[in-house]
Amino acid sequence: MSSLDEFAREQAILNTLTAQGRVVVNDLATEFGVSAVTVRKDLEGLERRAMLRRIRGGAVSVGTSDEGAFEMRLRHSRDVKQRIARSVAPLVRHGDVIALDSSTTCYYLAKEILDRRDLVVVTNALRLAILLMEQSSAMVLMPGGVLRRSAGSMVGPIGDVLTGRGRINKGFFGVIAISTVHGLMDLSAEEAHTKQFMAKACDQVYGVFDSSKVDGFGLHSFAGVDEIDAMFTDDGMDAAAIEQWSKLGVPVHLASGPADRGTGRRTDRAR
Secondary structure, eight states: OTTOOHHHHHHHHHHHHHHHSEEEHHHHHHHHTSOHHHHHHHHHHHHHTTSOEEETTEEEOOOOSSSOOHHHHHHTTHHHHHHHHHHHGGGOOTTOEEEEOSOHHHHHHHHHTTTOTTOEEEEOBHHHHHHHHHHOOOEEEOOOOEEETTTTEEESOOHHHHTTSOOEEEEEEOOSEEETTTEEEESOHHHHHHHHHHHHTEEEEEEEOOGGGTTOOOSEEEEOGGGOOEEEEETTSOHHHHHHHHHTTOOEEEEOOGGGTTTOEEOSOOO
16 A cells, blocks of 8 residues: 555545544554654644544544534545535536535535536535635625534524525535434534525525435434425435335435446436
């Protein structure tokens, strides 16, 4: 593994932490074929981004009560989230007014629509807003609120900011979990509250998430089942679950895998 660059080493370190809970400097140096000094620099960089905690001789996972640091989530299931983003991107047309939340899947979606002209994006996501500012011509509206560091988002009572300013064509939202009773869900009350305001202002609401969220655990609903126009995920979602959502009138679209990219697969359902 001596050919690994810094990014690949960091990914390997995070994968080991996820599986084992801790890493040892000397073991990593041997595995990567680099010096212990290089490994310590990798760990220092990850610690600065709150992705691990250094201890003598290595590092351990960072315990957290919420969904985790944005950069760690950005790397988790990256290829799957990128496929989902590509499958959703055609819904966004030139001149649309859209909402994007602070989920990492929406961040990848933003990267897919950088070329859209006359786009207006309402978002509570700091990193997503910076991406659009630097690489697109989109008008970006951030309702404001209180900075939530782990998610890189602004949360708070933004209803007054959005009320009376027109409708948002389409809203795209990541989830912690989905429920046939409660709809789209989040773990953080503040995040769910903000997403709820955004979703209420949208003519169409779409859930975008990797299939690991299907069996996730959420506490707070931000969009009821009857408010969801469609959901986009990967083919890891169980067929029985897809059928269950179909009976509720919510179509589930499955992003194509690497072997059949561009063909797409989706359930044959419409609201």
